[in-house]
Amino acid sequence: MVPPSEILARLVSIVPTGEFAGDAGRTLMTILLAFTIGLVGGFPLGVLLWRIPAVGRVLEPFLVTGYAMPTLLFYPVLLAIMGLNVGPIIVIAATMSLIPIALTTMVALGAIKPTLHKLAKSVNASSSQYYLKVLLPAATPLIFPGVKLGFIYAVIGTIAMEFILAAQGIGFRAGFHYRELDTGDMWAYITVVIVLSVIVSGILTWIEKRIRKDML
Template identity: 25%
Template sequence: MSSSTLTRPESTLDPAPEDYRRRAGLSVDEARPARVLPLLGKVLRGSAAILLFAALWEVAPRIGLVDAVFLPPLSTSLGALSDLVASGQLTEHLRASLTRALIGLSIAIATAIPLGALIGRSAAVARFLNPVLELFRNTAALALLPVFVLILGIGETSKIALVVYACFFPVLLSTITGVRTVDPLLLKSARSLGLRPLQLFTKVTLPAAVPTIFTGVRMAGAASILVLVAAEMVGARAGLGYLVTAAQQNFQIPAMYAGIITIALVGLSINAVLLLAERRLSRWRPTS
């Protein structure tokens, strides 16, 4: 080996000392911005519209474009949000809403995916169930809220049942579509390898349908919060919907907007969690 060849010093615990990196052309000052700047630019581009909206919300009431009584500046609403967190009220309402939404969403997923897979694979079952499914699919969940309250009462059961109803059909329809649109060549190849029907479904059909299924699951996640908040506005003593309604009735406008901001953040969080779950279950897909 030539004496001019760069060798890594063994007398130091630093795997790549600064002088070693400099002689190798791997300067920290040059390499780190090369990695950080593209990521920072991507984050800023993705947040530009939100930052613009936040700035408009802050400035418009202050310069008189809107009445600050009915639309206080964003900083005032965030201050009210901080007060709700400090008092523990937000935690109580958030816990109530999340519990109802997650229980309802879980029940909907657990029932809709097996039924959707069965309908997607069996034409006879599809012909038998399609009329009643079409009837209820086109009936708005909130239109049935009085029915759920009359049958199940005004307690937790009616609210969870309403969330199940609202979340069931997006997951069901996406599962049916996902199962029916699996590549026939993929199924033919799997059969030629000797896979039995159950193995074919669990190892080929269901994994291939996961991206389509999760489209419906994410729609159901959004529906779980929207429908639940509306139900809590009608009859509840705790929850984000109740928080918004109570603040509006008591003319606590900043607290009302604090509740609305919390609802939006909860929806974003649920969607982010479902996206992460989809990526973990779809690791076989090529990444762009």
């Protein structure tokens, strides 16, 4: 451990540099791309699992297993297939993000009151109206915690993979300084990750509260 004053001093000297800007940009781009893939893939998958119960019963155990299993174990295979680039990091972080989004979507849609389904049928709602104006608003308060968790897992996956499989990024710098025994710089980059996580968590919590308030 190093004194907090030294960590702050290293932060002040590191943050204004072009190297830090490049690392931060790379990490944020990877997180956003992984989360977008997880969201775009996880939401339709959750709808499919809910809409076709037989598919849900077959796939749910595999998704739950994947949720519990550390996907970082697959990085050697992805490394051999995709090479030493950002691809394996995005795949693993996106997978970590997709699973909670899909499972939460399935559970949220299954928890909708039967009266809403009957109401949609009684007014002859089209398929698009049924999903966009009935199911989505009703399920959003329960879906959003999964989306929030998916974003958090995208951050975790990205930072963890950068630590062991990258040549650029916040996670890579923390790992680099750890291996070089530059304790002050290592804790400075760890502090950046902590601050980023707190900010993201705060923003997502605020959005969730707004959604729940609007749905009341």
